[in-house]
Amino acid sequence: MMARAVVLARRGLYTTDPNPRVGCVLVQAGQIVGEGYHRRAGEPHAERNAIDAAGERTRGATAYVTLEPCCHHGRTPPCTDALLQAGVARVVVGMEDPNPMMRGKGLARLRAAGVEVCAGVLEGEARGLNPGFEQRMRGGLPYVRCKLAASLDGRTAMASGESQWITSGDARRDVHRLRARSSAIITGIGTVLADDPSMNVRLAQDAFPALWPDELPRQPLRVVVDSALRMPLQARMLSLPGATLIATCEESPRAIARANAVGAEVRVFPPDPQGRVDLHLLLCYLAEREINEVLIEAGPTLAGAAMDLAVVDELVLYLAPHLMGDAARGLFHLPGITRMEQRLGLVIDDVRRVGADLRLRLRRRATG
Numbered sequence: 001m002m003a004r005a006v007v008l009a010r011r012g013l014y015t016t017d018p019n020p021r022v023g024c025v026l027v028q029a030g031q032i033v034g035e036g037y038h039r040r041a042g043e044p045h046a047e048r049n050a051i052d053a054a055g056e057r058t059r060g061a062t063a064y065v066t067l068e069p070c071c072h073h074g075r076t077p078p079c080t081d082a083l084l085q086a087g088v089a090r091v092v093v094g095m096e097d098p099n100p101m102m103r104g105k106g107l108a109r110l111r112a113a114g115v116e117v118c119a120g121v122l123e124g125e126a127r128g129l130n131p132g133f134e135q136r137m138r139g140g141l142p143y144v145r146c147k148l149a150a151s152l153d154g155r156t157a158m159a160s161g162e163s164q165w166i167t168s169g170d171a172r173r174d175v176h177r178l179r180a181r182s183s184a185i186i187t188g189i190g191t192v193l194a195d196d197p198s199m200n201v202r203l204a205q206d207a208f209p210a211l212w213p214d215e216l217p218r219q220p221l222r223v224v225v226d227s228a229l230r231m232p233l234q235a236r237m238l239s240l241p242g243a244t245l246i247a248t249c250e251e252s253p254r255a256i257a258r259a260n261a262v263g264a265e266v267r268v269f270p271p272d273p274q275g276r277v278d279l280h281l282l283l284c285y286l287a288e289r290e291i292n293e294v295l296i297e298a299g300p301t302l303a304g305a306a307m308d309l310a311v312v313d314e315l316v317l318y319l320a321p322h323l324m325g326d327a328a329r330g331l332f333h334l335p336g337i338t339r340m341e342q343r344l345g346l347v348i349d350d351v352r353r354v355g356a357d358l359r360l361r362l363r364r365r366a367t368g
Contacts, residue, residue, distance in 0.1 A: 008037040018290035024050040033057040047079040058086035066094040071106040090116040094126025098137040132292030155328035170355025182295040188302035189226040304333035
């Protein structure tokens with residue numbers, strides 16, 4: 001039953017942001033009598049949708065919920081109150097609320113009212129639904145993925161900068177699903193100047209079968225790391241739906257006003273020791289804006305800086321079955337690595353074929 005709740009929660013993969021994805025199943029005498037999931041921030045939570053579906057059959061039922069029911073008033077009333085009013089006798093939870101201020105309080109509220117509570121069922125699967133929400137609640141940073149596409153010899157562009165297209169259409173569609181689940185996409189000014197990218201989700205609704213027929217995934221926040229504020233005012237992304245944030249170290253009021261006039265939001269950050277935007281401070285700021293999951297799509301300089309700073313939680317690498325030669329550009333700019341002992345260790349979590357290409361999911365190997 002918890003596995004079913006996890007499946008339901010995934011239906012909110014592209015829409016619940018900044019809220020967590022949550023599913024709920026109500027069971028009476030071994031039979032499902034109601035189920036629901038959280039669809040969108042501000043709308044009813046999974047528990048209330050399941051209760052509405054079950055009606056009077058909630059009395060004495062067991063509720064299977066992927067995340068600890070909330071016990072506070074936010075955009076919606078507490079789910080603990082809804083479960084108690086519905087007469088639920090037992091609540092089984094996948095994981096506790098990762099918010100330190102709320103963790104365990106919903107379960108304690110239910111226990112105090114005489115409800116039997118069991119926590120930690122399929123906890124790994126429940127946690128996997130919301131890596132960004134959990135990381136933001138526990139540590140004040142979003143979950144960061146870095147996506148790269150390369151040839152089999154690790155090249156991302158020809159020496160001239162030509163890069164369209166390294167991977168197949170299937171791989172590119174898969175990237176758009178990554179974008180759709182992300183709260184923000186980060187790229188560098190070098191990529192903007194070279195490619196004039198859109199950095200948006202460009203898939204039809206039928207590519208997201210879990211969504212309701214009348215909705216599309218929201219557009220993630222576009223973030224351009226632009227230390228010297230060189231953003232072209234005619235950049236394609238500035239004319240597209242959705243917001244664009246320029247992260248810069250340049251405090252020129254005139255340049256900022258020009259960017260604001262074409263719809264960009266500009267945020268000035270203190271520079272790092274190299275005089276560039278401090279990526280850690282940028283990520284902290286994004287977490288303050290309730291950004292859960294970040295996708296970095298950038299060239300070797302920004303990708304290398306993020307890897308070197310150890311802010312990348314997951315590397316998603318698409319490998320195409322062709323060779324581009326020695327002169328082509330590489331994946332990462334990591335000039336500090338000169339000896340074998342300085343290598344950045346990675347662990348492969350998943351490998352699968354996407355069209356003609358391979359997709360690898362990797363994470364940094366724990367050290368120390």
